[in-house]
Amino acid sequence: MKLLCDRIRKDGKALNESVLKVDSFINHQVDPQLMEALGEDFARHFQDRGITKVFTIESSGIAPAYVTARFMGLPLVILKKQTSRILNGNVYQTKVTSFTKGTTYQLTLDRKYIDPEDKILLIDDFLANGEAATGAATVIRESGAELTAIGILIEKSFQRGRRRLEDAGYEVYSQARISRLDQGLIEFLED
Amino acid sequence: MKLLCDRIRKDGKALNESVLKVDSFINHQVDPQLMEALGEDFARHFQDRGITKVFTIESSGIAPAYVTARFMGLPLVILKKQTSRILNGNVYQTKVTSFTKGTTYQLTLDRKYIDPEDKILLIDDFLANGEAATGAATVIRESGAELTAIGILIEKSFQRGRRRLEDAGYEVYSQARISRLDQGLIEFLED
Numbered sequence: 001m002k003l004l005c006d007r008i009r010k011d012g013k014a015l016n017e018s019v020l021k022v023d024s025f026i027n028h029q030v031d032p033q034l035m036e037a038l039g040e041d042f043a044r045h046f047q048d049r050g051i052t053k054v055f056t057i058e059s060s061g062i063a064p065a066y067v068t069a070r071f072m073g074l075p076l077v078i079l080k081k082q083t084s085r086i087l088n089g090n091v092y093q094t095k096v097t098s099f100t101k102g103t104t105y106q107l108t109l110d111r112k113y114i115d116p117e118d119k120i121l122l123i124d125d126f127l128a129n130g131e132a133a134t135g136a137a138t139v140i141r142e143s144g145a146e147l148t149a150i151g152i153l154i155e156k157s158f159q160r161g162r163r164r165l166e167d168a169g170y171e172v173y174s175q176a177r178i179s180r181l182d183q184g185l186i187e188f189l190e191d
Numbered sequence: 192m193k194l195l196c197d198r199i200r201k202d203g204k205a206l207n208e209s210v211l212k213v214d215s216f217i218n219h220q221v222d223p224q225l226m227e228a229l230g231e232d233f234a235r236h237f238q239d240r241g242i243t244k245v246f247t248i249e250s251s252g253i254a255p256a257y258v259t260a261r262f263m264g265l266p267l268v269i270l271k272k273q274t275s276r277i278l279n280g281n282v283y284q285t286k287v288t289s290f291t292k293g294t295t296y297q298l299t300l301d302r303k304y305i306d307p308e309d310k311i312l313l314i315d316d317f318l319a320n321g322e323a324a325t326g327a328a329t330v331i332r333e334s335g336a337e338l339t340a341i342g343i344l345i346e347k348s349f350q351r352g353r354r355r356l357e358d359a360g361y362e363v364y365s366q367a368r369i370s371r372l373d374q375g376l377i378e379f380l381e382d
Contacts, residue, residue, distance in 0.1 A: 029268050029304045032261035059250030059269070063257045070223035077220050078250070113220045 001175035003037055004153065005188050014181045026125055027060045038175060039067025042123060042151045045173055049148050051121045053077055057132050064153060065123035077113045079136055081105040092142045096135035100128050107135040116144030127152040127174060130161030137170065154178065157189050192366040194228055195344065196379050205372045217316055218251045229366060230258025233314060233342045236364055240339050242312045244268055248323050255344060256314035268304045270327055272296035283333045287326035291319050298326040307335030318343040318365060321352030328361065345369065348380050
């Protein structure tokens with residue numbers, strides 16, 4: 001998606017071979033005009049799949065996932081990052097380790113907010129190794145619902161996330177696909 | 192604000208004297224139609240204050256704060272909850288302890304996303320003891336900017352948050368003000 005790639009070229013900061021900072025328009029400061037365009041693009045892309053709910057993982061996917069849900073006229077469900085395991089049976093939970101951030105959490109979904117009939121669109125800001133998305137797929141599968149598709153703002157195509165999700169049978173649509181990063185260098189797959 | 196109070200009456204769950212669950216429409220599952228109405232109400236309420244940026248604290252304030260920022264045509268800045276202190280000088284940081292949740296974090300703002308000339312509107316979902324809002328006020332004050340006003344979805348008026356913020360000189364507008372909670376009981380200040 002040209003709009004996002006252009007914005008990353010302009011305002012993104014590649015710190016090294018793996019870190020791309022998009023703090024000034026996506027993660028820390030959020031540009032609502034850009035988010036509207038991204039959400040509308042996701043809604044258009046996934047409009048004919050019979051999606052019933054939009055899911056995201058807290059917290060930096062919330063803004064684009066919210067806009068997508070609003071354009072699709074659907075509820076948004078935010079998967080929570082809990083620090084510890086909840087021992088009652090009211091939740092679906094799976095442990096996720098983020099290699100990128102070096103953190104571990106229990107990805108948590110209240111059973112009330114998913115039905116076996118649901119067809120879920122998962123939206124997240126980054127796809128790198130695919131740990132978070134795979135965790136989301138696990139809790140969705142556990143409920144009996146279908147993870148119909150995954151929408152990503154920025155894919156690090158040189159990491160294994162997309163392959164891993166596609167090998168597991170999931171469709172992935174990424175608005176910006178980055179083939180290479182280095183200090184001051186950002187290359188896109190389309191370049 | 193009648194729309195929000197009615198929705199809390201219908202879908203909110205009071206567990207005891209202090210806990211109100213609004214998981215099904217604000218915190219875990221998000222109703223975009225409601226969020227649009229809440230954000231528009233904040234935008235209208237604060238339209239003549241010369242606000243330059245909307246701030247919120249991750250993560251359950253992000254959706255309503257995003258909508259408010261979009262209606263006002265302003266950037267949104269998300270204050271981050273870091274687990275540890277960052278030792279370089281690029282951030283404003285203050286320690287916040289949430290009595291409600293029993294957690295402690297470093298509320299963190301990159302210096303790039305605030306200027307001394309900024310007039311900030313802070314939006315958050317809950318106001319109880321005012322710990323998070325007071326922390327946000329601290330980092331904003333440290334930057335030299337002005338915290339012009341605070342917009343809250345749900346105020347527990349029987350706790351000390353509002354008084355504390357007003358005593359510190361801040362204007363607080365809450366869309367729903369709850370005077371009393373008990374198991375199965377929710378009373379509003381207007382009742």
